[in-house]
Amino acid sequence: MKPAGDGGAVATVRIVDIARMAGVSTATVDRVIHNRGKVSAGNLARIREVLERVDYRPNLIARSLASGRRYAVAVVMPRFAEGDYWADFEAGIARAEAEARRYNVEVHRFYFDQYDRTSFDALLERLRAESFDGVLLATLFAERVIPFAGELDRREIPYVFVDSDLPECHRLAYYGTSSFDAGVVAARLLFERLDPGADIVVGRILHHGDGGSNQCRERERGFRDYLARHDFRGTLHHVSLRLDDGAHNARMLDELFDCHRSIAGAVTFNSTCYILGGYLAARQRTDVRLVGYDVIARNRRMLEEGVVTALVAQRPGMQGYCGVMALCGWLVEGRRPAAVNNLPIDILLRENISYYANNIN
Known part of the structure; x- marks a missing residue:
């Protein structure tokens, strides 16, 4: 009105x-x-x-209640622990779920291990036997999401992407940042603090079954694109790290830093920059600038302490909330959202982190 x-x-x-x-x-x-x-x-x-x-x-609540029609929405997302990135996403899902119930829409959650593609494959196999009216899907494993999206198309089930977009699919909508542009932002934040000839460490978390998430690959592509368009004369050194193996990580990083004395920058393309940050703090390497992603508790603490130079954030709570509500609007009212809904790319520094909340919307 x-x-x-x-x-x-x-x-x-x-x-x-x-x-x-x-x-x-x-x-x-x-x-x-x-x-x-x-x-x-x-x-x-x-x-x-x-x-x-x-x-x-029209009064959608009255219409949906009067019709007696009930809808089921599946949310496919990684398992998480308290304080993780996906915990903030879940908070957005929970907020949308409370509203969705008023429209006779029920939300069902399905979890997979974000570091193990076989876990995602097993979940997709399970979902093929389920019946849903809509799906909200985290697109970490793009190579598996694309054929599954094709199956949803054939079954005429609308789906919404979060985490990173796959524009080749016929998704109802995407909610999230531009992963490529988020990589460009990280490159600028780091490059402007370094000598153009300095080397940079790229920390990668080992995944079982493939080379990492679609979002991480797109961020790295944007990162490299920025460096290629500027006067970067150093070298990117990739190192494979493990989530829960500090001894392995320290050994790999010690060897890397010993061999390449010109390293002055570091970056990770997912939410685990605290691993590199912990190493730098333990070795008292205040000469290395570190940029990472997502305001999870461990990253935030290291930013506040000055170990991390900057964090790039993407409002996971808003992604979860908007994704569910877009499906509600389509299923109940037939209201189609914009196909691409790029959310803000937030830059967090030590000076402004105290004003920021992960679930800002």
Whole structure:
């Protein structure tokens, strides 16, 4: 509904009001709104003009409850521990879930191990036997998501992507940052603090079954693109790290730093920059600038302590909330969201981190 003329308050426009403005009966307006019965061309034109003028939207809650139709939405996401990136995403899902229930939409969660592609494969196999009206899907394993999206297309099940976009798929919508541009941002944050000839460490977390997530690959592509377009004369040194093996990580990094004395920068393309940060703090390497992603508790603490130079964040709570609500709008009202919904790329420094909340929206 459009705002009232004074004070900006939103007026509630009823069917009886529309009928009065169009000069027709309420029964005629009801037939137009609910697309049932015959209406003369003249009355139809007058009613549609009024509906457009007042920006009328039907009461979706009443419509869905009256129809008795129930919908099921599957949310496919990584397992997480408290304080992880995906815990903030889950908070957005929970907030949307509370609203979705009012529209007779139920949310069902399905989890996989984000560092093991076989776990994702097993979950997809399970989902093939399930029945859903819509799917919200984290796209970490693009090579597996693409064929599964094709199956959803054939079954005419709408799906929404989060984490990173796969524009070759017929998704209903994408909610998240541009992964490529987020890589460009990280490169600029790091490059502007280094000598152009300095070397940079790229920390990668080992995945079982493939070379990492789609988002990480796109971020690295953007990172490399920025360096290639500027006066970077150093070398990128990749190192494979493990989530829960500090001894292995220290051994690999010690060897790398011993062999390449010109290293002055470091980056990770997922939320685990605390691994590199912990190493730098333990070795008292204050000469190395480190940029990472996501304001999880361990990353935030290292940013506050000055170990991490900057964090690039992407509002996971907003991704989860908007993704579920987009499916609700489509299933209940037939309202199609924009295909690409790029959310802000936030830059967090030691000086502004105290003002930031992960679930900002």
